[in-house]
Amino acid sequence: MLKRTGSKVVIDALADAGVTTVFGYPGGAIMPFYDALLDSPLEHILVRHEQSATHAADGYARASGRMGVCIATSGPGATNLVTGICTAAMDSTPLLCITGQVPTALIGTDAFQEADVPGLVTAISKHYYQVRDVDDLPEIIAEAIFLTTTGRPGPVVVDIPKDVQIATTTRRCEPIDHVDGYVARPVCDEAKVRLAHELLKSAEKPVCIVGGGCKLSGATEKFREWCDITQMPVITTLNGIGCADPEYKGWLGMPGMHGHRRSNRAITECDLIVAMGIRFDDRVTGKLAMFAPEARIIHIDIDECELSKLVKVDAALHSDMGAALEMWLPLFTSDPVPDFAEWRDEAMAIGTGLNPAPAPADGKVAPTTLLDEVMQLIGGDAIVTTDVGQHQMWAAQRVRASHPTKFVTSGGAGTMGFGLPSAMGAQFACKDQRVLAIAGDGGFQMTMSELATIRRCNLPLKILVMDNKFLGMVRQWQEMFFDNRYSGVDLSDNPDFAALARVFGLTAFTLNEADRMGETLAAWWNCDGPALLHAICHLEENVFPMVPAGAGLADMVESA
Amino acid sequence: MMKSLTFAMKLRQMSSLPKVLMLCQRLGGTVTYLSAADGQANLVLLAPRDRAHRFAPQLRRLVDVTSLTELHVLGVTPAQTPRRAGRRTA
Numbered sequence: 001m002l003k004r005t006g007s008k009v010v011i012d013a014l015a016d017a018g019v020t021t022v023f024g025y026p027g028g029a030i031m032p033f034y035d036a037l038l039d040s041p042l043e044h045i046l047v048r049h050e051q052s053a054t055h056a057a058d059g060y061a062r063a064s065g066r067m068g069v070c071i072a073t074s075g076p077g078a079t080n081l082v083t084g085i086c087t088a089a090m091d092s093t094p095l096l097c098i099t100g101q102v103p104t105a106l107i108g109t110d111a112f113q114e115a116d117v118p119g120l121v122t123a124i125s126k127h128y129y130q131v132r133d134v135d136d137l138p139e140i141i142a143e144a145i146f147l148t149t150t151g152r153p154g155p156v157v158v159d160i161p162k163d164v165q166i167a168t169t170t171r172r173c174e175p176i177d178h179v180d181g182y183v184a185r186p187v188c189d190e191a192k193v194r195l196a197h198e199l200l201k202s203a204e205k206p207v208c209i210v211g212g213g214c215k216l217s218g219a220t221e222k223f224r225e226w227c228d229i230t231q232m233p234v235i236t237t238l239n240g241i242g243c244a245d246p247e248y249k250g251w252l253g254m255p256g257m258h259g260h261r262r263s264n265r266a267i268t269e270c271d272l273i274v275a276m277g278i279r280f281d282d283r284v285t286g287k288l289a290m291f292a293p294e295a296r297i298i299h300i301d302i303d304e305c306e307l308s309k310l311v312k313v314d315a316a317l318h319s320d321m322g323a324a325l326e327m328w329l330p331l332f333t334s335d336p337v338p339d340f341a342e343w344r345d346e347a348m349a350i351g352t353g354l355n356p357a358p359a360p361a362d363g364k365v366a367p368t369t370l371l372d373e374v375m376q377l378i379g380g381d382a383i384v385t386t387d388v389g390q391h392q393m394w395a396a397q398r399v400r401a402s403h404p405t406k407f408v409t410s411g412g413a414g415t416m417g418f419g420l421p422s423a424m425g426a427q428f429a430c431k432d433q434r435v436l437a438i439a440g441d442g443g444f445q446m447t448m449s450e451l452a453t454i455r456r457c458n459l460p461l462k463i464l465v466m467d468n469k470f471l472g473m474v475r476q477w478q479e480m481f482f483d484n485r486y487s488g489v490d491l492s493d494n495p496d497f498a499a500l501a502r503v504f505g506l507t508a509f510t511l512n513e514a515d516r517m518g519e520t521l522a523a524w525w526n527c528d529g530p531a532l533l534h535a536i537c538h539l540e541e542n543v544f545p546m547v548p549a550g551a552g553l554a555d556m557v558e559s560a
Numbered sequence: 561m562m563k564s565l566t567f568a569m570k571l572r573q574m575s576s577l578p579k580v581l582m583l584c585q586r587l588g589g590t591v592t593y594l595s596a597a598d599g600q601a602n603l604v605l606l607a608p609r610d611r612a613h614r615f616a617p618q619l620r621r622l623v624d625v626t627s628l629t630e631l632h633v634l635g636v637t638p639a640q641t642p643r644r645a646g647r648r649t650a
Contacts, residue, residue, distance in 0.1 A: 122579050123586070127623040147623060180572070181626030305617040 001170035006134045006160060007036035010098060013141040013173045015041055019069050021060065021428050023053040027073025028113060030100030032165035045428065045457065048449035050077050052421035054084020055447070058093045059422025062408045063383050064429035065218070067094040067149050074100045075113030078159070079120060083415055085155045086124040090412025091239055092216055094153035096144060097125075101161040104132055117159040126154030134164050138173035146176050150184040152303040153216055186302060188319035193327045196274070196298045196315045197335065203272035203296075205343045206232050209255060209284075212239030212411070213277015213301060215404035219322035223276065224248070226325055229332045232340040233270075233347040235263045237278050238411040242401030246380055250344040253352055256284040257547045258393040261353025264545070264553040267292050269347075275299045277321045280310045281412065290552025300324045353545040353558050354397055360538040365514050367391065367466055367537040371398050374436075374464065377521055382434040383408065383426045387419030387443030390472035393543045395438050417446030420463065424450055427459045434462075441467040441494050451504035454530045462525055463506075463532040465497045468539050476542045480560075481549075501532035512536040561609040565589070566631040567619065569601050576624035577601065583622065587614055 004012070010033065014022070021043045026034045037044050047053045050072040057068030068088075072081050078099040088095040102111040121128050127147050129140045141158060148156040177184070200206060208230075214223050224245050227234055233250045236243050244251045253260030255267055264286075267273070273295045278284070285291040288310060299307055300317040307316040317324050357366040371394050378384070380402035386392040386409045401407040408426055410418040423437030444465050454461065471489040478486050498508035507527050511520045511534070524533040545556045571577070577596055584591055584605055593604035607615055620628045 123582060179623065181570070182623055303621065305614070305621050307617075309614055309617075 003168040003170055005032065005036065005166055005168050006131070006137050007033040007165045009134075009137050009169065009173055010141050010158075010160070011036055011040045011042060013138070013145065014069060016173070016175070017067065017145050019067065021045060022069040022071055023047055023056040023060070023425065024071030025050045025053055025073070025077060027077045027100065029074035029102055029162045030071060030077070030098075030165070032162060033071065033098070033100065033160070045424075045453065047421065047453055049447065050080035051084050051417065052424075052447050052450050052453075054081050054088065054095065054097065055415075055418050055421035056425035056428070056450075057095055058084060058088050058418075059385060059408050059425030060429040061093050061095060061425075062422070063405050063426035065215075065405060066429070067096055067145065068425065069096045069098070071098045072100070073113065074102055074117075075115045077113075078115050078117045082120060082124065085121055085157065087410050087413040087415040087418060088155040089124050089126065091212060091410065092153050093155065094149045095155040096148050097155060097157045099157060099159045100165070101130065101159045103163040104161045105163070107161065117157065121157045124155070125157050128157040128159065130159040131161065131164050134167035134169045135171055137164065137169065138171045139176075142173050142176045143179060146179065146184070147182070151182065185320045185323065186304075186318050187323040188317040190327055192315060192317045192319075193324060193331070196317060197328065197331045197337070199272060199296055199298055199315055200230070200274065201335070201337050204338070205270045206230075206272035206274060206340060207235060207252075207266045207270040207295075207347070208232055208274040208276065209235045209237065209267070209278055210240045210243045210276045211237040211278030212404070213321050214240060214243040217277065217302065217321040219277075219325055220404060222322055222325040222329065226329060229329070230337060230340060231344055232274075233266050233344050235259075235266065237281070237284055238396055238409060240278065240404065241396060241399060241407040242404035246400040246402065250348065252347060254396055256281075256286065256553070257549075258397065258543050258545065259547075259553075260397065261545055261556065261558065262347055262350035264547065264556050265350050266347040267295075268552075268554045270295050273297045275313075277301060279306045285311065285553075286547045286555075287550060287552040290554060352397070353556070355544070355559065357541060359514060362538070363513055363515070364538045365511060365517060365535055367468065367535075367541050368394055368398075369514070370466070370511075370517065370535055370537065371395055371438075373517055373521055374438075375399055377525055378434065378436055381406065382436055383423075383430060385409065385419050385423040385426055385435070385437050387439040388414045388416045389440045389443060390468075390476065390541075390543050391438055391440045391466045393473075416443035419443055420447050421450050423461050423463070424454060424459060427461045437461060437463045439463065439465050440472060441465060441469065441491050441497070442471045444497070448500070451501060451506060451532075455505040459530055460528070461530055463501075463530070465532060465534050466537050467494055467497065467534060468537040468541070469494060470539060473543070475540070479540070479542070497534040498532065501534075507531040509533045510536070562606040563609045563612040564592075565605050565607050565612060565615055566633070567603045567616070568629045568631060569603065569619065569625050570627040571596075571599050571601055572624045572626055574599065576622065579622060579624065580619065583618055584615065587611060587618060589615060
């Protein structure tokens with residue numbers, strides 16, 4: 001029988017699962033695995049910090065629909081993964097994390113670079129394993145791949161002690177399609193779909209809200225077909241951006257705290273919500289008691305936990321969204337629903353609430369104008385990743401993604417530092433596509449060491465750093481809700497990011513005058529190789545519309 | 561207002577019990593009774609009434625919980641009534 005080391009077992013399983021690229025950072029307890037990587041077909045990308053490995057793998061997964069893989073050593077290597085694991089968990093990304101661990105005999109002795117990885121990831125992973133016997137490894141790695149990619153996807157951590165990586169086994173790793181007690185693809189019964197259909201038939205002003213579950217289910221095409229049939233107004237959450245065709249006549253935009261005016265108004269006025277693959281996040285609903293006060297609610301979700309978790313629903317469809325739509329679509333032929341076109345047009349006519357920013361008196365760049373120009377320049381087919389903060393909301397309000405894989409952002413966790421490494425991952429996953437990373441000056445500085453990785457790999461991605469010398473979103477809240485008392489948000493001594501990028505070997509541009517915007521953007525976007533644009537923006541522009549925390553969607557504020 | 565919830569569950573491994581307990585705590589529950597052996601656990605907890613509906617699906621979502629049954633008290637026998645009343649006033 002063929003004997004393989006534990007490391008080889010893992011690498012073969014990854015290759016067999018179609019993984020081509022992994023992101024990681026080596027260290028003492030993962031050295032046998034790294035040694036085996038040298039003889040493997042996997043492309044290993046050496047990042048400059050383990051957190052970036054998780055975000056890159058996350059971006060890879062979100063842009064491609066495939067599993068992302070990251071690797072770190074024990075102790076601090078593993079603890080540096082924690083933020084990325086949480087980020088992936090909150091947005092249901094299929095992420096497999098391989099961590100080295102001290103040898104089994106040393107576990108529990110406070111050995112050098114030992115950390116209790118299962119203890120660390122218990123609350124933020126979909127599942128985790130610590131492998132104590134190499135003979136268990138083939139089954140564990142197969143199960144880990146199955147769990148991370150099926151059901152509601154999420155991060156799975158496999159912690160492998162160094163001696164287990166070295167030890168050999170004759171056991172084979174067979175892909176699995178079943179875990180006791182785990183439902184990989186729940187499908188609701190037809191009666192539930194019929195109930196949803198009846199509720200829709202009796203509605204006069206229905207609205208659909210679609211979220212990240214649509215992309216994860218691979219249901220985008222079916223969903224667009226459903227939209228074309230129903231012709232009802234459609235709202236896409238932050239992670240659902242791109243699910244609706246941007247040319248669809250009833251696409252209202254984004255809901256919630258920084259959502260479009262017409263989206264929030266439609267939710268407030270509608271008599272039925274069809275919620276698909278969303279989890280009624282507090283940033284979407286605002287004050288729950290005031291959310292959709294007149295509406296009955298249909299909710300389709302693969303995760304039973306989300307049904308009536310926060311908002312009591314009238315029809316709960318515990319189902320993979322694609323499977324539910326497969327059952328639902330034929331009903332429209334045999335049992336048509338009313339024509340909602342008039343209500344759709346009425347909802348659309350309310351407008352986005354994105355008012356053009358007045359030109360700053362100092363001649364600086366207005367960030368919203370900049371992003372309007374950028375979105376115009378790149379079109380809907382480029383992959384856009386964002387960091388977290390004001391620029392994220394401005395981008396989400398303006399992007400016209402042609403597919404949900406085209407907009408990558410940390411929605412649930414709101415992880416600063418996500419934008420640059422996730423763009424890197426997206427570019428590795430989609431080598432022939434244009435990728436743009438948009439970051440604020442705060443988040444960019446959290447993971448900007450990845451400029452070195454980008455240069456080494458000569459990734460042609462473009463980076464936009466929107467520098468307003470503040471942690472802008474926090475500053476906005478301090479201005480609006482803390483009586484202008486700015487605390488801990490001053491970044492006025494930011495470095496020259498263009499000069500910094502040049503030191504790393506990137507092409508770089510600076511934009512600090514509004515009247516040079518067009519030519520600078522074109523030069524940056526059209527140049528070869530990786531390029532960074534440092535846009536020095538107007539300092540104190542706020543994100544509007546805005547629903548203040550604790551208020552209802554009807555209490556949206558549209559200007560200062 | 562609290563509601564008493566009783567669950568019987570099967571676990572793939574006993575080492576997943578801490579995860580079960582941590583989840584109950586996160587959801588605002590107070591575990592009042594736990595017995596576990598040979599991959600089976602029985603759990604009684606007090607849950608905030610408005611959040612009680614979240615416990616069963618979230619526990620079921622744990623990969624190591626392979627089956628979960630929520631046990632409902634259908635009635636109180638006459639013999640139990642005075643004992644309970646006595647405890648309340650103790």
